[in-house]
Amino acid sequence: MLLKPTKIKDFRGPENLKNFLGKRGFFFILDAVLGLTVLIIGIFLVTSSYVNAPQPAQVSLLSDDLMDFLSDNKIRELNNPYAGIGGELWNKGIITDTDNSLLQQIGEFYAKNNLDTAEKFIQNVSKGIVPEQFRYEVWIDDTLLYPKTPSPEHIKSKSGTGLLLTSKKLTFGIINRTTSDLWGPYKAEVFVWER
Amino acid sequence: MGAVIGMKKKGIFFTFIAITIMAVFILVFTPQADISLSKDTQAAASRISSIDSYVSDLQSNYFETILRAVSYKAVLSLIFYMNETGSFLPNLDSAFYEVAMNGTISNVPIDTITGKAIMENNSLSNWSNKITETAQDTLNVNTTIRILNASISQTSSWGIDSIMTVNFAVKSGIASWEKNSTIISSFGIEGMPDPYYLVNTDGAYVNHVKKSTVEFNQWNIIKVREHIRNGTYVHWQDSKAPSFLMRFTNTIANSSCCGIESLADPNKITPPDVIDSYADYILGDTLNDIPCSELFNITNPATGGGIWDEFRYFKLDFKHVVLYNITAQDAVGTC
Numbered sequence: 447m448l449l450k451p452t453k454i455k456d457f458r459g460p461e462n463l464k465n466f467l468g469k470r471g472f473f474f475i476l477d478a479v480l481g482l483t484v485l486i487i488g489i490f491l492v493t494s495s496y497v498n499a500p501q502p503a504q505v506s507l508l509s510d511d512l513m514d515f516l517s518d519n520k521i522r523e524l525n526n527p528y529a530g531i532g533g534e535l536w537n538k539g540i541i542t543d544t545d546n547s548l549l550q551q552i553g554e555f556y557a558k559n560n561l562d563t564a565e566k567f568i569q570n571v572s573k574g575i576v577p578e579q580f581r582y583e584v585w586i587d588d589t590l591l592y593p594k595t596p597s598p599e600h601i602k603s604k605s606g607t608g609l610l611l612t613s614k615k616l617t618f619g620i621i622n623r624t625t626s627d628l629w630g631p632y633k634a635e636v637f638v639w640e641r
Numbered sequence: 642m643g644a645v646i647g648m649k650k651k652g653i654f655f656t657f658i659a660i661t662i663m664a665v666f667i668l669v670f671t672p673q674a675d676i677s678l679s680k681d682t683q684a685a686a687s688r689i690s691s692i693d694s695y696v697s698d699l700q701s702n703y704f705e706t707i708l709r710a711v712s713y714k715a716v717l718s719l720i721f722y723m724n725e726t727g728s729f730l731p732n733l734d735s736a737f738y739e740v741a742m743n744g745t746i747s748n749v750p751i752d753t754i755t756g757k758a759i760m761e762n763n764s765l766s767n768w769s770n771k772i773t774e775t776a777q778d779t780l781n782v783n784t785t786i787r788i789l790n791a792s793i794s795q796t797s798s799w800g801i802d803s804i805m806t807v808n809f810a811v812k813s814g815i816a817s818w819e820k821n822s823t824i825i826s827s828f829g830i831e832g833m834p835d836p837y838y839l840v841n842t843d844g845a846y847v848n849h850v851k852k853s854t855v856e857f858n859q860w861n862i863i864k865v866r867e868h869i870r871n872g873t874y875v876h877w878q879d880s881k882a883p884s885f886l887m888r889f890t891n892t893i894a895n896s897s898c899c900g901i902e903s904l905a906d907p908n909k910i911t912p913p914d915v916i917d918s919y920a921d922y923i924l925g926d927t928l929n930d931i932p933c934s935e936l937f938n939i940t941n942p943a944t945g946g947g948i949w950d951e952f953r954y955f956k957l958d959f960k961h962v963v964l965y966n967i968t969a970q971d972a973v974g975t976c
Contacts, residue, residue, distance in 0.1 A: 481658070485665065492669045510687070614779050616695060616772070618703060626710035626828070628763075631703070631772050633779040 508580060509638040513613035515575055516549040516584075516636070524548070528570040535563070543620070549634055550619040556586040557621055557629035561594060568592035576638065585635040586617075607639040689816050692782055696811050696818045699772065699784075704807060707768040709826040712793060712803035714759050715741040717833060719889065721755035722746060724839045729891040734792055741765055741791050765791060765805070782813045795884045795899040798876035799852055802827045830885045835903070837888035841925045846909045848872045848921075850885065850901070860966040865904070865939070866948045868965075869955070874901045877964060882922045893926045907954045916975070918958035931958040933976035939967060946971035 522544035524530040529551075535541040540563060541551060548571050555564035568584050568591060576582050581603055584592040593600060604610065618630030718740055723730065730736050740751050744760035744767070752761050769786040776784045789806040796802055803826055810819040830850050838848045853873035855864050868875070876882075880900030883893055903921050907913040910924075917924050918931050939955045939962075940947030948955055948971070957965070962972055 478658070485662065489665060489669060614691070616698065616775055616779055618706065618772075620706065620710065624832070626713040628706065628710050628768070631775040633775055635779075 508576060509611045509613040509636050512572065512575055512582060512638065513615055513636045517547050517615055519548050520544065521546050521551060524571065526570055529567050546619060549617045552591065553586055553617045553630055553632050553634065554619055554621060556589065556591065556632065561591060564591045565594040579641055580638055581641055583637040587632040603641055604639060610637060610639040612637050685815055692780055692811060692813050692816065695776060695780055699809065700820065700822050703772060704805065704824040705826045707765065708803050708805045708824050709828050711741050711763060711765050711768065713828045714763050716801065718751045718755060718759045720834050720836045721757055722751055723836045724844045725754055727840060727843055729840055730889050733886060733889045737793050738791055742788065782811050785810045793886065795886050798899045798901050799831060800827045800829050801886065835888060837921065837925055842910060848903060850874055862946065862948065862967055862971045865965050865967065866951065869904045869906050869952055872903055874903045876901050893922050907952050914954040918961060919955050920957065920961050923958065935959045936975040937962050937972040938975055939972050941971055941973050944970045
């Protein structure tokens with residue numbers, strides 16, 4: 447017996463309704479998969495931005511780390527062919543006090559108006575301390591010592607950065623032990639930001 | 642009827658999906674509130690840490706450094722002051738306190754009397770003000786420093802100990818510190834002019850303190866000659882000589898811990914021939930002359946010994962003849 451073909455689907459009847467619901471189930475699954483995809487993408491995007499959130503703390507730590515490195519380490523603890531004991535500055539008699547911290551030595555150069563040496567000293571001792579993707583500046587008493595003459599890229603990078611953090615400390619020292627002449631106290635500042 | 646029940650069961654799934662989405666959103670956004678909270682805490686902790694570091698630096702380094710420098714300059718200024726006035730100090734403690742605190746003596750800037758720019762901008766008050774201003778500029782903190790006392794003393798022959806009692810408070814927007822502290826520092830006296838020589842010779846005989854390198858049991862006439870020539874000083878065990886600080890007030894008494902002495906060069910005093918021992922503190926003490934029975938000319942014409950070829954009229958009392966291991970070959974009695 448041939449069934450009469452139907453042009454319009456007629457889902458009336460228990461069997462047809464079951465078929466119809468079965469096909470809708472497929473759409474629901476597809477819809478759920480699409481929804482899940484959208485959710486995963488959304489969560490991924492939100493999580494990615496959340497992972498980036500600690501960046502300020504990282505930069506802040508970097509500025510503090512650099513300042514702590516300069517203020518906590520002494521000349522006698524430095525193994526550096528330019529700035530350490532037996533190094534170039536030591537042999538020339540420019541560095542004489544091994545008990546000076548690196549920050550005090552920078553302050554002493556500033557007090558003696560030896561700004562070129564101060565710049566080179568900072569460049570040498572801070573090499574490898576700050577990761578490549580960051581730029582930094584060292585100021586003493588509102589005078590930029592490193593880099594002494596900033597490049598246009600440096601200035602552009604600093605003015606364009608979204609996050610520039612600073613670490614400050616006071617520094618002072620003895621300029622001449624025989625006469626007990628002191629220098630300072632100066633304001634020492636370190637600025638760090640992402641390139 | 643069965644289809645309607647099926648649809649209703651699917652509604653539960655939609656509800657679950659909605660709850661899941663809500664849960665995801667809550668989970669995603671809740672930590673952000675934590676971040677801002679921890680940021681604030683971190684900022685406060687960082688600021689407190691910075692100021693705490695400044696406070697401990699102030700206490701352990703800054704005060705000690707300025708105390709050492711200011712004390713050295715104050716003592717040096719007092720020596721030049723004594724040279725200008727030609728008199729000993731009536732009270733070393735009060736004179737030192739005034740010079741170290743304010744750079745003045747009897748309310749007059751000491752530099753104007755000595756003609757040397759030593760204490761200008763170098764008093765304890767000046768250095769306290771400098772750190773207060775710089776700390777305000779750098780860390781935005783209000784520092785109050787009250788120096789309660791500053792004094793000097795000697796516990797060793799070749800150094801001066803300075804002691805300062807200070808009360809200081811550091812206040813910021815989020816915390817404050819207040820401390821009482823006693824700061825001790827010391828500096829050497831080598832290189833300083835001996836005020837006893839300056840005052841007793843009206844500035845004509847300047848002898849800088851320089852420690853002799855000769856051991857107590859190595860003395861002989863050759864080393865005595867070099868000792869006078871170089872104007873070096875020696876500390877004897879249980880010394881009968883005054884300490885360096887006692888020389889500021891003409892207190893000629895024994896300082897067993899810290900007494901130092903040199904031998905005066907007859908060529909640098911007027912008149913060169915004095916009937917007294919040329920050990921500096923005995924020579925300068927006019928009230929305590931040595932009887933001639935205990936006094937020896939450090940020369941011996943019979944042997945050709947002694948040091949009168951270079952230091953004519955040089956004499957020593959018996960105790961010093963023994964201490965410097967001078968034998969009869971180089972010395973004869975004065976009477």
